Amino acid sequence: MGSGFQSSSRANNVSKRSSISSKSTLSSGSSKSVSNSDSPYAGYHYLRLAHSLHMSGKKNDVKAMDYALKAVDFFEKRSNAKAMPELVMGLHLLAAAKCRLGHYEEVIQILKKSLAMYTPEMGSEHTFGAFAGHMQLGDTYSMLGQYEDALQSYHAGLKIQKQFLGDMDCRVAHSCLYIAESHLQAMQFKEAEELCEQALKIHIEQCGIDSEEVISDRKLMVLALTGKGNHEKALENLFLARETLLVNRKDVEVANVDASIGDTYLALGLYDEAGAAYQKALPFFEWVHGKDSIIVAALSLSLAEVCLKKGTIRESKSYCENALRIYARVKVGQFPDEIASGLTEVAGLFESMGEYEHSLRLFQQALEILEKIPGQQSEVAAIEAQIGVLFHVIGKYEEAYMALKSAVCKFRCGIHRKTWFLGMLLNLMGLACLGLDALWDATEIFEEAKSILDEVCGPHHADSLAISSNLAGAYDALGRTDDAISLLEQILDVNEGRLGTLHPDVEGDRQRLKELLNESGRSRTKKTNSLRDLLLSSRAQSSRFQFKGIA
Structure with a gap:
């Protein structure tokens, strides 16, 4: 300061x-x-x-x-x-x-x-x-x-x-914005929005509604609103900022706002509007920063995501490859954060296309860059988590376990000590243990994941129930039949009320419980088959857990 x-x-x-x-x-x-x-x-x-x-x-x-x-x-x-x-x-x-x-x-x-x-x-x-x-x-x-x-x-x-x-000094507004950015890093969007509102109130009174300070306040406010999922209000602030910039003839800054408008349209699922907004910004970015700039690469990735959402995979890959060409030309030491972030985003896009090996290589490149930058613990943990997910999806359980273990350790030391993210990472870590036949370890990890999800989301939340189901399968594999039955009874009661008695998931829970109740001396082979079924179904589960953007 x-x-x-x-x-x-x-x-x-x-x-x-x-x-x-x-x-x-x-x-x-x-x-x-x-x-x-x-x-x-x-x-x-x-x-x-x-x-x-x-x-x-x-x-x-x-x-x-x-x-x-x-x-x-x-x-x-x-x-x-x-x-x-x-x-x-x-x-x-x-x-x-x-x-x-x-x-x-x-x-x-x-x-x-x-x-x-x-x-x-x-x-x-x-x-x-x-x-x-x-x-x-x-x-x-x-x-x-x-x-x-x-x-x-x-x-x-x-x-x-x-x-x-006093409360209305411009220096107080600057501090509010500074702290709001930290709340955004911690994914505390409500607190960030409140601080942005304080800064906006001060700057409107002290500097005027069309001032550059107010425009900056609105841009940061957009990030908080987007994090909260309030994309309509975010779009409103963006158009207000754009109008002011047009009056002041600041075309380059208008292009930056157009890119943000594209991001907001993308979040709202309005892909044509998003693509149009990005295309408006692109020529200005190329003119000001050059066609091989980091900013142009980032906009290429935004267009790649739009194309992917619209189902034009070939065009999406073309934009991804253009971004990778730019990153390859730029010296890592000049923009390490931006290059690592870009590689992470490209990796996520290739993951969505099902190209897991390519995605893994890019995540690992991003990880190598971030590990050399101080103060990037949360970002490193997020990438390690995604690497763990990918290893799990392709069946490399030992590599998945090691990556997830490292991410879990970092999250426990940071802001994710008891969060949904940590609970779901532990769940995947437990599934990786199942793939390694480490049943006792898997059970302990599932128990920890369940305690976190029960506290954070409630025991009746869908993710809490999914982890409870995994824990029941682990109990069954260890021969702790009574514990498995108790958990399955709880799951079945909740899901019947939540999904209805005829839902396929409820019928599956009912069938598992029935088998356990009817079997008093089930053979080891049958238990192994049950465990194999759980492990195979976990691949489908792991694809639902996206850890991009964890701070």
Whole structure:
């Protein structure tokens, strides 16, 4: 976060977002370069050096850290009410340098130490320090994939900022948008929409309804509304933004909005309208960015998806291949995030076409890129999950198990500790164990998946019941007939009320229960056949679980 409670764009990396302002305290003291540690101005000199080195680039991070540490030591020894802002700034500089060096756990402790010094009764410099500290701490948690802790810290900073600046300051609006982006990453669309509405209200009052700030607010609002599934309201905001841009003759930005309009039409199932919107944007993108740009590749993939939805597979493949040609020409180091995202999207399209081997190769390429970028834990886990799904579909159960296990581990450490995503991943992991004849492991995994789905979705939800059915099959295979019967009775009661007594799924549940009740000493062969049936049916289940876009 910059000075004066100003939030910067999330498009920059975290180390840049956490840059430290040099105004106010750094101008205090002597203007001479003081290197004597006994001088009363030495601490300010260390701060200036640390700040200058930090802003000069990553190559000087170690030196910046050393001078920040000297400044912290200096002000801690001479701490008093007047020196406290300088001590906080030194801690922030130390945290920023350590963050760029990847020492995230140390960063968290340093920032917590700085925040512990703050009380609401302190002056404006202390208030700014507390705000900056909370935002910097949120950025660090975000890099570790700990989004709940990050959001808590961001909101604490926003509260302090509002208390100091009031609710209608433009800097508050910028912070609202910044935090809204984090809520979008955590797939918390309602909270993101509320923050966008706050920012929109402030910018309409302070900047005018046709201002660039309002247009930016509407664009971010569209992402929140789309996440909620409110595509009609999203489309309304897009057309309002487009109208304003046309008045201001900003053709390139109009093309960006046209692409977003295409995305919204696509989500509404209006494929002809989506294709028309994308085609409007394409010539502007090629003119401004070049035919071999990442942006043109992304638009090609959008057109590929439209063609796939319309059933024109050959045309869809042509657009996919065009995007892949562009990605092959671009150096990965220049746009790693965009290339990884594009490869993931192409992989998803080839998966939908049934070309699983090709899809797997592309997912693995995307994974290799993302694993080299810090702060991508959720994205890596999402791709590992999809790789696990594909391995399961083609019958490579050991590879499926390993990929799913890695994804589950990452989700447990992030925002998906108890979510539908984690429950369904565990279900597939259990099915992979069945394919490896690891019955005890499969049973334990199904039990965990069932407990999560029962809590998140309720025991009567269709996905909860599907996992219960898998668990019943595992119990049966282990000879735990009573447990299997108990589960099947519960499933049958719920499905009769939910689907009707004549539904094919209900009839299947009834037949399974009948066989269990009639068999008192079923042979091992028969149980193996039952298990094989469960495993074969799981291939159809796995194709329903799409993990693209998990954050």
